[in-house]
Amino acid sequence: MNDVLLEKIRIAREKGKKIGLVQGSWDLFHLGHLSYLQKAKELCDFLVVGMDSDEKIKYRKGNKRPIIPLEERYAMIEKLGIADVIAVKGLNEAHWELIKTIKPDVLIAIKENYSDENIKKLETICGKVAILPRQATTSTSDIIRKTLILNGIQAFPKKDPRVLDAVEKFKQRIGCYDSLDDYIKRVISFMQNSTDWVTPVAACCYLNGKWHFGANLIDQSCPEADIVNRSELFYATIEHAELNLLKQLRGVEKLESPVWTTLFPCDRCMKVLIDKGVKQIFYLEDHPDRNWSKNSHKLAMEHGVNVVQIGTKNKELEETENKEEFPKFKYIDPRNVRSQKQLDIMLEREANNEDPFDPLIIDQDILFTTDYWYVSQNRFPYEEIEYQILIISKYPIYTIDEMSSEMWQDLRNIMNALRKEYEIPGGALCYRFGDTLYSGASLKRLHAHLIVPKKDKKTKFTVGGNPVMKKEFNLSSTQDNKE
Ligand SMILES: [Zn+2]
Known part of the structure; x- marks a missing residue:
């Protein structure tokens, strides 16, 4: 003083x-x-x-x-x-x-x-x-604490549905999610905190009795298209999970705990982890072929970092998955298609990012529409069929959870109307739902079939999916068969 x-x-x-x-x-x-x-x-x-x-x-x-x-x-x-x-x-x-x-x-x-x-x-x-x-x-x-928390909430207003969707897809890709150990389940669940819906990545480590996490964060002010086609902006707009994890560990000079990460670290993150003293990295997915991670395996080897891939897919799943051909289809499941002609039409729609069951796209007559459904003849009916009528959701709805009670009621009314209109003495309303590997549907949009066989005849309606596509069917035939 x-x-x-x-x-x-x-x-x-x-x-x-x-x-x-x-x-x-x-x-x-x-x-x-x-x-x-x-x-x-x-x-x-x-x-x-x-x-x-x-x-x-x-x-x-x-x-x-x-x-x-x-x-x-x-x-x-x-x-x-x-x-x-x-x-x-x-x-x-x-x-x-x-x-x-x-x-x-x-x-x-x-x-x-x-x-x-x-x-x-x-x-x-x-x-x-x-x-x-x-x-x-x-x-x-x-006041400061509250302000910081509020700012934090504004920065991450809610779990982005695109992120949640990407995390679900990741779990499916990993295949054996249920058999993974707790460590990696933790890091997977933390992926939801990512703001990067293109590649939600999480990294974690266990230190002094506490879990520390980091997730991929993106610069939300960047135009969406740039983020999706991010090659040039890979480092400029994405804060990688590993770096975010290290941010949580300020003050820790040497990180001796192993690091768990959902995606193998990129070259730059690997360098940082090596500098930080990390000796063991567990990871779930690898992208050694990508430009950004070409050197990271080599770097790890040179510095004696032990990298361990865990939770490799179980063989059965890998076989049924047919090498990633199928998850990429948004509207159809080619494994369940019954004819090549049907498949060709579906593939062409899918290639244009069109739902073949979109009422504006569908190229067969619509008999009538209601609030929630539209009704159409099935162009590819089963054998021994008198009537096979499709009742298709007017809106892009793909899971049964999305069906309101009004929509159920509407389906019932349609069923009754058709029964009267066609004087149907008997038959079946067949309504499959959910995962096409279980339902056996070839089109994902919710739809029901009203099936009336010929009198005294039997017909088959399949429930249950095909694990692989029929051998004689060709996924690329649309190009060759343009007559
Ligand atoms: Zn990185």
Whole structure:
């Protein structure tokens, strides 16, 4: 504390004034601060306000504080005119140095700041210690915490349905999700916190009894098309999961825990992990052929990092999956198609990103439509059939969960109307749903078949999917067969 201030205090004391001292950082000054100062002033004739320097606040409250720099905090208290003297406290000051220097007649403090024991000690230095209740329900730290959380929520407003969808697809790709161990399940579940729906990646490690996570985050201000075709922007717009994980570990010098990650680290992340001392990386999926990860395996080897791929697909699943040919179809499942001609039509629609069952696309007569469905003759009926009528969802609905009770009711009404219109004596309403490997449907949009066989004849309606496509069918025949 400088001599000029000390002299001011000495003079005040000589004049018989009661010297008070109140201290704080006075960052983001709020109403509670003002009341606190006013009450302090009421308890004395000459108020010294202690103010922490920026360095001291950083030391005590972390790098992001103070929000308001010393000059401004100082000017604000000065202009209030409540303080007679403002004393700035440096980082290297001894414990209670200002208190011991001034020896105030009254030290004004908040209960939380001192233990009972310390208050007793302080009473031996000061004439009196006046404990005031906190003057407002919010403290600056509370305000900042709430602001940060709010900003965080705005940055990640909700779990993006595109991310959830991508995570589901990832699980399907991994195939053996249920047999994975807890470690990797944790990291997979954390993928949902990613904001990168193109490649939601998560990384985690276990350290000092606690899980730490990072997920791929993207710069949301980037145009969506650029994010999807991201090659040039790969590093500019995506904050990789591994880097986010390391951010959670600030202060940890050497990361000796293994790291689990859903996708093998890219070259740059691998470098960072090596620098951080990581010796073992568990991963679920690999992309060694991609430009961004061409060197990462080599780097790991050179630095003695043990990389372990876990949860490789079980063989049965791999065989039924037919090498990724099928998941890419959005509207159809070629494995369940019954004729090449039917398949050709479907493939052509799919290639144009059109749902063959879209009522605007479908190239067969629509008998009538209702609120939720449209009704059409089946062009590819089963054998021994009198009628086979399709009742197809008007809207792009693919799971039975999406069907409202009104939609069910509507289906019933259609069924009754058709029964009367065609004077149907008997038959079946066949309605498959869900995973086409179970339902056996070749088109994914929800639809039902009203099937009426010829009298005294049998017909077959298949339930259950084909694991592989029929050998004689050709996925690429649309190109060759354009007659
Ligand atoms: Zn990376």
